[in-house]
Amino acid sequence: MKYSKSLIPTLREDPADAECVSHKLMLRAGLIRQVTRGSYDYLPLGLRVIRKVEKIVREEMDAAGCQEVLLPIVIPAELWQESGRWERYGKELLRVKDRSNRDFCIGPTHEEVITDLVRREIKSYRDLPKNLYQINTKYRDEVRPRFGLMRGREFIMKDGYSFHTSVEDLDRHYEVMKNAYLKIFQRCGLDARAVEADTGSIGGYSSHELVVLADTGESIIATCGKCDYTASAEIAASARPSAKKSKASSTVKEVHTPSLKTVEEVASYLKVEPSQMIKTLIYLTDKGLIVALIAGNLELNEVKLTNATGAAFLTMADEAAVKKLTGAEVGFAGPVSLPAEVQGIGKVRIIADISIEGISNAVTGANKTDYHLTGVCDARDFKAEKYIDLSSVKKGDVCPKCGKGKLDIVRGIEVGQVFKLGTKYSEALKAVFLDENGKEKPMIMGTYGIGIGRTAAAAIEQNNDENGIIWPLPLAPFHVELISVGEDSKVSETAEKIYAELMKNGIEVLFDDRAGRPGVKFADADLIGIPYQAIIGKKAIEQGKIEFKIRKTGERKMVGAKDIIDLINKELH
């Protein structure tokens, strides 16, 4: 490709509305342009990168025995109504109407469509298992798109769905897919790892996120320094001793604590450790009020609480609800003598972290403004519905898996996710098969996704310097950039000749044939980040030499014009 014929609008300065490195560099290197919030044009260079990622994904999926299909982007509402998600999915689902006023949505994910296809075409255990995938544009009307291709509203995603006759078969296949995913990211030159994750609103019973470690990532991950434990902070556990089960000998006393609301204020006023305080948090859910209890030195993890309650949604109770429940201002709630139900809101459930189980002589709110209780004991003075892990992991917590290592908290970019779905969609959409005994059963499903654009963005996050992008070879839009320096006719003749040679040898080459000054061409070349540069200058050419530069290391060497093809071929393999 000749630079002069392409469209590579590089920018000298950082665009004002880009925040993270990959977004800035994608704009500056002329890979993408924003059309509207969360939607982008893919320019020639950007599209080539996208195609590279897709190619690697296709090769690995096909190698794992998956079949590529292509499903519609505009989906009839009926399918989503059948699964129940038309009502439940919320505003993220972009809904449109056709000319006859029929409802459709722009597909944010394709469980319904694929399950509909499979239920119509597959009837027998003999035809299972199957894994069907597509690479397609998706649309999610995100509340807050950001960071360029990292979180767009319109984005390219590979999504795959597998159908099995048994959970065991799904389990086996799940491992195959997880490993295929790890291989894909490895081939993309990315350091990715599989992280245990929450299944979120998609449902299912087991999930891993495929995460590329990066400080700018939106996912927070706990990892063990000693063993291979890696989990999303949303679900990560830590090994914790349960509260000492001393006898309940203390007596409950009310103490005056004027305007002391926070754990720290009360603990220091009463001279007790925060771990002896019972932090009482009140949540509103679709199933009534939840009172969550946790030791004062720990942070509550809302994902864990949501999972523990089985609630569809959960928000912190507002001031009015807290007053109704406790009869006190916010800041003085406690588990002792709470009503079992609040008029107009619903039932009250108490759920406690394991740090509360067996706690004695504890301090907590008195449900009376400006008062706390001391000497409170679990089981005697209050009782929780259950005692489970509700705490957020912290750096330095003990690993729950090996019990030895300390947990570290790191950030990462989620580039893929795999789920064991089970029968959620096959039951809703009646995707059933006949087993060996002629018995009808719902198919067992798995689902597997990769954000294509996000993977490209993650590659830039991990590979850049002050001059621009440094593409890993497998994702690079071109293998080599050929740069002619100066207007000399010998130079341009030689460059043309080498350009033709490179192409003849199947090497992907971008030929900067522009008439610009050398400095401009070098700066653009470094910004665009093609791994190798072949530079043709007047002086060198007189000695039959060409300069070869490696973008990543800055290393340069002079090679004979005839040897450049061999050298590049060697570097490519």
Added chain:
RNA sequence: CGGGGCGUAGCUCAGCCUGGCUAGAGCGCUUGGUUUGGGACCAAGAUGUCGUAGGUUCAAAUCCUAUCGCCCCGACCA
């Protein structure tokens, strides 16, 4: 949805507080010339519904109101 910020040339931004003649700079772009191995120089030039609508005023990029768009933080999120 809550909080904050921004919208002036292709890009980055100044001007606005304290209204005043013809709206500016740098970069980019066009033409000519000199240059040519790390974002050159000289000269000449083109480019704007000052986001949009309404209002106040003799006079609005500037003040007021509404509205749209974009960015950030939070809530949210296969």
